[in-house]
Amino acid sequence: MFNMQEFLDTPLHVVSAGLFISDGKWIHPTRVINSFELIFVMQGSFQIAEGETVYTLRQGDALFLRPGIEHRGLSPSTDKISFYWVHFDFENPPPKKTASSRAAVLNDSNMRILFKQLLHYCNTPTYPPACQNYLLRLAVVEVLLSQSQNSGKGSALIKEIQEWIRVHYDRPITLEDIEQRFGYNRDYLTRIFKRDCNMGIKKYIDTVKMSKAKALILSGNYPLKAIPPMLGIEDYNLFLKMFKYHEGITPRQYRETYVNIHTNKK
Template identity: 35%
Template sequence: MRKNRRNSDMGYLNGGLFECSGEWIHPERRIESNEIIFVQRGKVCIEEDGISYELEKNDIIALEKGKRHFGTRKTEDVAFYWFHFSDDIPAKVIRGAASQISVLIRQLFHYENSPQYPRRTLDLMLELILTEIAVSAAESSPSALAEQICEWVRINSNRKITVGEISEKYKYNSDYLSRLIKQNKGVTLEKYIIKQRLDYAKKMLLSTENNISEVAALCGFESYQLFLKFFEYHEKMSPSAYRKLYYGIHMNSH
């Protein structure tokens, strides 16, 4: 389904629904208008301005005019709404956007196919859609995402965590997530993970009477030796020395 609007250099330009049941990859392009892609089915793997994105159902991405974008890998059974416009981009990426936005997009396409509706109707619908996207973006802002990731790391600090695992879970590029955490927490994502694992290990050392091997297991280490190496490298003392130094002192994280 494809639609083209005539005689306009502002607001809504054109849009439609793209569907492919077979194998597909986004072609390389550099266009002179902004574009919204709202995934309805499958995965869209795309790169713009050196940053890679993997989009799934209900994810939205805004592609900027004049910037080169292209697919990074082939996927199958893909469907997404797309439309071009000349207004400012409301947000770069939104994960799990509200279904209300897809309803508004379908209404936009309906009005475009109905001659009785004036041109202004399309621009008003575009304004409403972009406003809804901006509201969704505010509710899932970078700082909110950073807090969500940090809380997940804290909850899972009793086991091995990798930046790659977090990238896969939240569907963001690893480099982007590291920059995001650095901006919000002052350290990279990898260092934040290490800090949380150390904090958990210290808590286990000081709040339990388990021996060091048992503490290592509670902290998700496969062996006592790995735990010892990790702890000594970052704390410059052994777990036993740390326990002897601080055991009995009231620990408070507030």
């Protein structure tokens, strides 16, 4: 994929962007485009091929597609599908390393926020194009950082704990739960977690839950009071305090921050 420094040194600009939603049987159409494209999956899973390379995309995945190469869906998906997309160009010749690449985005709530902001600015004429380009740049960097961290060696135990927390975010999680699940005492777990992640396990749990909370809030599909139980938090007032502490604003203010988006269903 892109060399990070080459990308940061190369100006780029947004061509178009939107949010795709499909509620029924759908297959990605066959296309050859003349710009780069970044896709970020919000919901569901589907297959897409670029040339001879096949990708299976799931919630939280991002994919870069190159211009001039056919991409197409492989089989109809009956899942509820939604994904953000943005077409973009480099103002100068693009970096040499521009092979398509899929990444599991580590902080998917950041990507949701960036795309929601991007679409807001794209559909609000009073903002200059530079705002869109800046947000696109941040979104691409988020993907590149995820690729870099996913490819690092890291600690196998830490990755296993992180994945367990990610899967069980919808229930109360305590240090005792993690001790029992992985068979190590909390002091050891806390020490290696801080060493590899620069934060304690409790903070990591809160970070995952707040990331999921932001994604649920931005989806607009749930009343705010319905969200805490989906995170394993039964006390709504506690949820409000946690959210305000971590984000600096209330959940309602967070939901209302960005409203203008372009949605397509084909």
